[in-house]
Amino acid sequence: MKKRRYEIGMSILFAGIVCAYFVFTFLPVIDGLQISLTDWNGISPSRNFVGFVNYSQFISDKHFVDTVTITLKYILLLSAGMVALGYGLALCLLQMRSQSMLLTVLFFPHIIMTVISCILWEQIFNNILPGIGRMLGIEKLSHNMLSSKETAILAVVAVDLWHLAPYAFLILFTALKGIPADMVDSARLEGANSVQLFRHIQFPMTFPSFGVVLTTAITHALTSIDTILIMTSGGPARATETLYFVVYKNSFMRQRFGYGLAQGVLLAIAAILIYLLIQAWTNRVQTEGVEDG
């Protein structure tokens, strides 16, 4: 009887969650798909059906290749940076004594609001870095990185890394700490150096966490525009217009909701494909690791 009541209660709660998901996620997706086939401007009561015109327009847009290139650059730089910094900081901290205190210090940038981070970094790019660049004679650093088409995206990635790398570091640090100490000790006794230790033990053992960090980085690059909006507004001259920014720009700044949503649908399809590819790759690597092990 108790078990029955428990099951009924759980079913009711589960039904509530499914309803909420249906109403707040599934229905808007269907509505969005519908709007992407119209020329709706977000204001007019009428939505004229235009078929797949929005989709073909986006793919044939003269800026399409540039937008995809910038997005891919953003994804690659952010992913590589998060993994490298995450592992780098985690491995360094593993060797240290006051880990708790340092953990707090290293995680601090992640809890600062994005807006505050961006304002802070704007001043660094405007005043501090150019001064350091001029002092050291580094030409690329002697100018405001945000004002150049070549370096603006690097500046955006740097700010995002400052904000997100602590998160990656925490995930990877926790995973590294979970590796049995005797495994590490055995490897060292057999003469493994740090690189060999990382390559043959630490990286394989933390591979699932590596997958999480990679997915986080790619998801952020595909679906976040806070940093770009605040620091560059997609400029200078479109140099930081990622796919998601273009979706936002066309929908909210240009009042072309139909077109923006079509871009959003294509972006969602690309994101799902990328996610599936990563999942397949990580599963394959893990399976091969189990077979080898």
Add this chain to the structure above:
Amino acid sequence: MKKMMAFILVVMMSIALIPECFAEAGDGVVNVEFFQTTYSQAEIIDQIIADFSLIHPDIKVTQINLPGDEADTVLANRILNHDVPDIFNYELSQTLFDMIEAGILRDVSGTAYADCIDAAVANQCMYNDKLYLLPMSVNFMGVFYNVEMFEAHGWAIPQTLDELWELCETIQGEGIIPFAAGDKSGSNLAHWVQDVIGVYCPNYIEDFYSVFNGNMSIADMEGIEDVADIVIARTRYCQEDPLGYGTDDQIALFANQETAMYINGSWRMSKLNTRDLAFHYAVFPFPGKTAEDTQVMSSVDFAVVTAADVSPEKQVAIDTFLEYLFSDGARYFIEVSNAPSAVTGIKPDTSSYSLLLPYFESGRIFGMPSNCRWTDATYSDYTAALQNLVLTGEKKTFYEEFNDALTDYGMPAVYIH
């Protein structure tokens, strides 16, 4: 028992999440929402609302004020969800006409507060012979300069373009940056270049019409090469990396006396006025090739619209507030912002822009070229083309991109002078 308590807690938390907006104000007080889309004027409106509430305690006006560009996004979202604010400030644009066509905005022609508006300014705002947009102030574009710095160095106000560049050379020679630029904010650059287009392209209205129609390209537009040259030249006389600086940075550079001048519109004066300046500023018009060619760009600045679909009780409250806003409220607004007034009978302190008054008095003013009803998409691409010109100095690419900005999105639905 524990499970029951947990269930009750969950239900109570769920009820607490129900939005408070379902509850109407009690005790006969009517709520009116003023949605501010330009955060620089929020403080002025706050004071007006506070003064109004002393006289009309039965009407509670609340200003919703969001920073930066977020207000536009939130407004767009709210309109999507049929949650139009009771009153909000907006601008003359294609989007405004889209909203009028969608029936979102109320026709205020013939109301007592609409009759307070200067006829010439009201005429600019008419749509199909009806008034939806209520302007309170008009704006102007000009070159803001540090009066004490000019006097101390004996620099004269330039009357022609050549004199302006000579002045910039002189200023640079004395180790001072002539202009503060804020090109990261696309609108700063875009608005200023519209001023230059109006002065240097005598047939800009007809020529834009021809470009829209595909009968000519921007490269053939009379005066466009002068415009491009002026943008490139100005980049030589501003601080390094102008695309890394936004509006606030631009004003800070000028306010901190790191530059002698900055080019912007009167809509930024209220931001400048809130700073504790150690000097006086004044404005002169961006000069033409000759003194006779010089004109001033002026358009509707602060203006409000009201929602069409409100209850009769709320409509009365909105009308009461608007009557106050366009009388005592306007007096305060103009006094603090110093902007030229669109409301009759209100004279601002024009000492900071006295050099522009002869142009207003003699009719040597023109509206924003984008008032040829460019779409938001056109404006956005035009801005990107300008930023590229500042970066690269390549005029041919600028003409191509500007041309595409005009032709890619078709001719605007409404085309007026």
